[in-house]
Amino acid sequence: MSTGPALVSILRQGDTLVASIHTALDDSEMIRFQNDLVHQIGEHRARGVIIDVAALDVLDSFGSRTLRTIADMARLRGATTVIVGIQPDVAYAMVQLGMGRVGAHTALDLEEGLAYLSSMRNGRHKAAP
Amino acid sequence: MAALIPMLRRIVGARVGQHPAAEDLVQETLARVLAAKDRIEPGMIEPYAITTVRNLVATMWRSGDREQRNRHRLHDPNEPRDIEESVVATEEQSAITEALGRLTEREREVLLAHEVSGRDTRSLADETGSTAGAVAAQLKRTRARLRVEYLLALEKVEPPTDRCRPVLLALSSADRRRQRELDAPRHLLECDLCARLSAPLLGRGPTREDEVHVPITSDPDIVAARQAARELAVRAGFSGTDLTLLATAVSEVARNIVKFATSGDVTIELLDQPQPGIRVVARDTGPGIPDVGRALEDGFSTAEGLGLGLPGARRLMDEFSIVSEQGRGTTVSMTKWFDKKG
Numbered sequence A: 001m002s003t004g005p006a007l008v009s010i011l012r013q014g015d016t017l018v019a020s021i022h023t024a025l026d027d028s029e030m031i032r033f034q035n036d037l038v039h040q041i042g043e044h045r046a047r048g049v050i051i052d053v054a055a056l057d058v059l060d061s062f063g064s065r066t067l068r069t070i071a072d073m074a075r076l077r078g079a080t081t082v083i084v085g086i087q088p089d090v091a092y093a094m095v096q097l098g099m100g101r102v103g104a105h106t107a108l109d110l111e112e113g114l115a116y117l118s119s120m121r122n123g124r125h126k127a128a129p
Numbered sequence B: 001m002a003a004l005i006p007m008l009r010r011i012v013g014a015r016v017g018q019h020p021a022a023e024d025l026v027q028e029t030l031a032r033v034l035a036a037k038d039r040i041e042p043g044m045i046e047p048y049a050i051t052t053v054r055n056l057v058a059t060m061w062r063s064g065d066r067e068q069r070n071r072h073r074l075h076d077p078n079e080p081r082d083i084e085e086s087v088v089a090t091e092e093q094s095a096i097t098e099a100l101g102r103l104t105e106r107e108r109e110v111l112l113a114h115e116v117s118g119r120d121t122r123s124l125a126d127e128t129g130s131t132a133g134a135v136a137a138q139l140k141r142t143r144a145r146l147r148v149e150y151l152l153a154l155e156k157v158e159p160p161t162d163r164c165r166p167v168l169l170a171l172s173s174a175d176r177r178r179q180r181e182l183d184a185p186r187h188l189l190e191c192d193l194c195a196r197l198s199a200p201l202l203g204r205g206p207t208r209e210d211e212v213h214v215p216i217t218s219d220p221d222i223v224a225a226r227q228a229a230r231e232l233a234v235r236a237g238f239s240g241t242d243l244t245l246l247a248t249a250v251s252e253v254a255r256n257i258v259k260f261a262t263s264g265d266v267t268i269e270l271l272d273q274p275q276p277g278i279r280v281v282a283r284d285t286g287p288g289i290p291d292v293g294r295a296l297e298d299g300f301s302t303a304e305g306l307g308l309g310l311p312g313a314r315r316l317m318d319e320f321s322i323v324s325e326q327g328r329g330t331t332v333s334m335t336k337w338f339d340k341k342g
C-alpha cells in the first residue's frame, strides 16, 4: 500500500468507508488490509463499511476468515459491514469450503451495498447477524 | 560425433602442427563434447566443439606442455596459479574421466563406439544379437548415467543415501514413471545434494507444457501456486466454476505448507487418462500430521485452532488422498476431473 500500484484502496464518503481490493492479496497483505481498515473505521467513526471484493477470483478459508474478522470488529465499533461483488464461482467455492457465512451482509455490487446501508440508517432493516 | 574428428584434427594441426599431444587434444575435445552433448542444442555441437578445442590448445600453450595436468596435481610451485580457466578445465576433464570410469566396461564400449567411432545402433545390435531399438535405449540410459556421475565427480561427493543415485538417474533420463515410483519430488525436498544437482539435470530438457512446479516457503507462494494451477487449467482449455474450485483447493493445501512446515512444493499436472483433469500434489518436509483421520473431520480444525483446511479442500476436489509420516512430512494428492472442455 506504499509503493507500486495500490493493492487496495479505502475511500471515505460521509460516514461510510468504501474499501476495494484491486488484486489477489497474499495472507500478509490481507492482514495489513484488515488492520488499515479497522484503524480507519475507528479514526473516522464510520457507521458503514463496504468491502468490494469483485476483483478476487478466490476467497479461500483465510480470506473468508479475514472478512469475518473485519465485520466482527466493525460491529464492535458500531459500524455495519456489507461485502459486495463476490463472484458466483467464488461464492460456490466458499460454500463448499464451509466458509459460506462471512458474518456480514452481502450485496451484488457497490450500488446495492450503499442502498442497503442507507436503508439501515433510515431504520428500515434490522442489523445484519 | 565421428564427423567432428577430421575438422578437429585440422584445427589442432593448424595450431600445434605435429605436436605429440595433437591427437590427445582431439580425443579430449570429443570426451568433453560427449559429456555436454545433451545440454547443447543439436546445431550448436560443432561450434561448441570448435570453441572447446581452441580453449584446450590455448590452455596447453599457456601451461607449457601437456604434462600440465599432472604437475598441477603435485602443486608444482612453478605452476602458474593464476590461470583460473585452466583449473576449471582440468577439474571438468578429470570429472569426465572419472564419470566414464564409473560406467561398466560394456556401457563405455558401446557409448564410445557409437559416439566417437561413429558406429550406428544397427551394427552394434548385430554384434550382440540385439535390436537397434534396444541399443538406442541402452545408449540413452548410459548417457543419463554419465551425466549423473559427471556431476557427482565434479562436486567430489558421494550421495548421502541409497535413494540418491536412482532418483538422479530418473531425473537425468527424464523417466517420469520411474520418478513417480521413487517419489523423486519428495527426495528433492529432503536431500540438499540431489536438489542442487537436479537443476543441471532438469535444465537440459525442454520445459514441460503440462506440468508446473511451485516451491512453497512463504505467503506469496500460496497465491503463486493457485494462479499457476488456474493458468495451467485455462491453457488446457478448461473453464467454468471448476477453475475456481481448483484454485481455492490449491490455496488451502499450499497454506498448510507455509503454516505447518518449513518448506515444500506444489506440483500441478495435466492428466488425460481416464479423462481430462488436473492433479495437484502438495509435499512438505514438516512435522507431519499425527492423526490424519481427525484432520479430515470437519470441525476438528477449528476446535484445535489448526485451520488445516483439509476437509474443505477435499470437498472442492474430486479425488483426495493424504499420506503423513511424523517427523518426515505430508503429501496431499488431489485431482479435479473436467468432463467438458471449453
Ligand SMILES: [Zn+2]
Binding pocket: B159, B160, B161, B163, B164, B165, B167, B187, B191, B192, B193, B194, B195
Ligand atoms: Zn539425494
